Amino acid sequence: MTVKEKAKKMKQVSPLLAASPIRERNYALSLIAESLRNHAGEIFAANKADIRAAQNLGLAEPVIKRMTFNESKLNSALDGIFGLIELPDPVGRQLLHRQLDSDLELYRITCPIGVIGVIFEARPDALVQISSLCIKSGNCALLKSGHETVETNRILFNIINTAVIKSGLPEGCLVHAEERSEISELLECDESVDLIIPRGSNSFVRYIMDNTRIPVMGHSDGVCHIYVSRNANTEKAIKIITDAKTQYVAVCNAVESVLIDESIKDSFMPQLEKAMADAHVELIKEPADPHTEYLDYKLSVYTVKDLDAAIGHINLYGSHHTDCIITEDDEETEKFMQLVDSANVYRNCSTRFADGFRYGFGAEVGISTGKLHARGPVGLEGLVTYKYRLYGNGHIVADYAEGRRMFDFKDM
16 A cells, blocks of 8 residues: 555544544553563564664664664663653544624634654654654654664664554554655545654655645754853853863753853853863864854854854754753843744753653653744644534524624623
């Protein structure tokens, strides 16, 4: 069966999944967690095979780190699933109840988006997160994973899909595409797929955006900034920058550029140089391209005149992902928070907090830097939309158009 045929079938199945009770969806998640733990040995063996193949091909160490699925990654994935189970049902929430007239009542109710195509590279844990989030939110998921982790993703998907079917949810609500050629086919499924979420490199995400009529939610890169103000606690700044750069270097919310207020440059720069040397991070001072995502142990450093210059630099050269100010000044903080046009704006904390699990969303399908529908880490709320339900009793528009009846709007 082709991807188009699978997507068409998913479109037919999606209303059944959307209507499933939350107890069934939570039960599916509990079975997924149990099955992943029970098959941990098989998963780790498959991942080791993928890692060996990647090393033989000479793939970069940051890529291999993203590919790794070990005991720590499994435990994090399980924590995410258990967290999702505890969260309330995002489907069927009443957002509006308005009386338009006597016996004519309007409701706005949350509902799943439908069929979501997720294309991601070299992240087996992403497959677990995405599948779990889609099940919890009542969405069908068509998953296209990277070829670098084909063995790991194949076994993960089989475990998850078997658990979902065993739970009683509709068969076919999850589909896994393995071949690279299937990406182009998926991008043509605009009649069946409601949303595409890409996760990968800048060029990869841009390719997706440029080659489909399906709405795309996501971000193309993560050029995150930390501005060290003249009012910063420098000890705090060093600690935060070190974490934001090195805690996990190969991710989109790692800091890529530090902006230093020129009034503290002479005192702060030596401290930063020592800290980064100790952490094996290469400092690149005033690089010609301010919009550079390294995903490596490299960090751009610029000197800026003041807060206004820092805000201007971030808005011009950043990716609108996550940006932070280090300062002890509340007025300065508020100006930064208001004027920096990013999905996540922080004060005195690591950019690595930009994550669905750390926001209490259970997990995330990705981070959106767009401004429509969802922004920032996209968890359950970003995977539902809404529909209007209108309940009447023989009402017709002609009565209102011709003046026989009048609307009586009243929020209930």
